[in-house]
Amino acid sequence: MPVPTVSDVIAELDALWPPELAESWDAVGLVCGDPAAEVRRVLFAVDPVPEVAAEAVRLGADLLVTHHPLYLRGTTSVAPVGPAGFKGRVVHELIQAGAALLVAHTNADRADPGVSDALAAAVDLRVTGPLVPDTTDPAGRRGLGRVCELDAPLTLAEFAARAAHGLPRTAGGLRIAGDPEAPVRTVAVCGGSGDSLFAEVRAAGVDVFLTADLRHHPAAEAREAGPPFLVDAAHWATEWPWCEQAAAQLDEISDRHGWALRTHVSHAVTDPWTAHAPSTSPAPAGSSSPGAIGAPPSSSPGAPR
Numbered sequence: 001m002p003v004p005t006v007s008d009v010i011a012e013l014d015a016l017w018p019p020e021l022a023e024s025w026d027a028v029g030l031v032c033g034d035p036a037a038e039v040r041r042v043l044f045a046v047d048p049v050p051e052v053a054a055e056a057v058r059l060g061a062d063l064l065v066t067h068h069p070l071y072l073r074g075t076t077s078v079a080p081v082g083p084a085g086f087k088g089r090v091v092h093e094l095i096q097a098g099a100a101l102l103v104a105h106t107n108a109d110r111a112d113p114g115v116s117d118a119l120a121a122a123v124d125l126r127v128t129g130p131l132v133p134d135t136t137d138p139a140g141r142r143g144l145g146r147v148c149e150l151d152a153p154l155t156l157a158e159f160a161a162r163a164a165h166g167l168p169r170t171a172g173g174l175r176i177a178g179d180p181e182a183p184v185r186t187v188a189v190c191g192g193s194g195d196s197l198f199a200e201v202r203a204a205g206v207d208v209f210l211t212a213d214l215r216h217h218p219a220a221e222a223r224e225a226g227p228p229f230l231v232d233a234a235h236w237a238t239e240w241p242w243c244e245q246a247a248a249q250l251d252e253i254s255d256r257h258g259w260a261l262r263t264h265v266s267h268a269v270t271d272p273w274t275a276h277a278p279s280t281s282p283a284p285a286g287s288s289s290p291g292a293i294g295a296p297p298s299s300s301p302g303a304p305r
């Protein structure tokens with residue numbers, strides 16, 4: 001069976017997530033590794049952190065593909081010391097093990113299928129189109145975020161429970177803004193930080209927005225302006241489904257070429273939040289106490305094992 005090189009695999013992955021789709025501020029592509037080296041194992045992960053680099057080395061992966069860049073801004077050193085020394089450690093560990101690192105970030109967000117398609121699939125939503133269409137795509141499927149429909153209406157509480165079940169488990173779970181009993185039929189999703197997209201979400205006229213990293217002011221202002229309701233998950237959790245989608249895409253490519261290549265998906269939870277303390281203080285007099293939506297089942301199908 002033919003064994004591809006790093007550059008053979010990158011050529012195929014670049015076709016899936018064209019680097020020219022990336023934002024101008026982004027840092028996508030090969031970070032380290034010999035393009036001529038052979039690749040027998042590929043590991044997909046969201047974050048290029050030391051825990052994930054160690055997993056790649058343990059697995060004997062020749063290529064680590066992450067969604068987030070290792071170095072987003074310029075650096076003058078990859079020394080494994082100082083506050084950003086963990087990044088240097090990742091570089092050293094991978095190079096010493098002969099493993100390459102490739103980043104597919106906003107190019108994977110915009111691609112068809114992209115990060116938000118994987119998020120929609122994890123929550124069992126039917127995608128009807130991009131939230132912010134890429135005007136250069138004649139097929140009208142590329143772009144940021146996705147607008148989706150539910151196969152049958154749910155209450156906001158039921159929808160949130162479905163998202164909690166479909167996304168991998170994190171310490172913080174989900175935060176919900178809106179009437180839990182209100183009906184939900186249409187959903188906008190955006191993997192990763194979505195609070196710059198409120199205008200587009202409102203223009204799409206959807207009932208609920210599922211994303212991550214929502215901050216107080218944008219979220220509060222969006223709720224005061226009316227629909228949509230908000231469901232806020234961990235950033236990592238909204239992007240992790242892309243790893244499985246990406247691995248399946250590379251498996252298909254590998255089968256087509258008859259490559260001797262194995263793909264793996266990291267189940268390391270790299271969400272920085274490690275615990276959740278529910279409020280136990282009494283609600284102020286006259287205020288409604290915050291609600292809780294049914295705890296997700298203990299063995300969520302999307303949960304990393």
Ligand SMILES: [Zn+2]
Nearest residue numbers: 192193235239
């Ligand atoms: Zn992200």
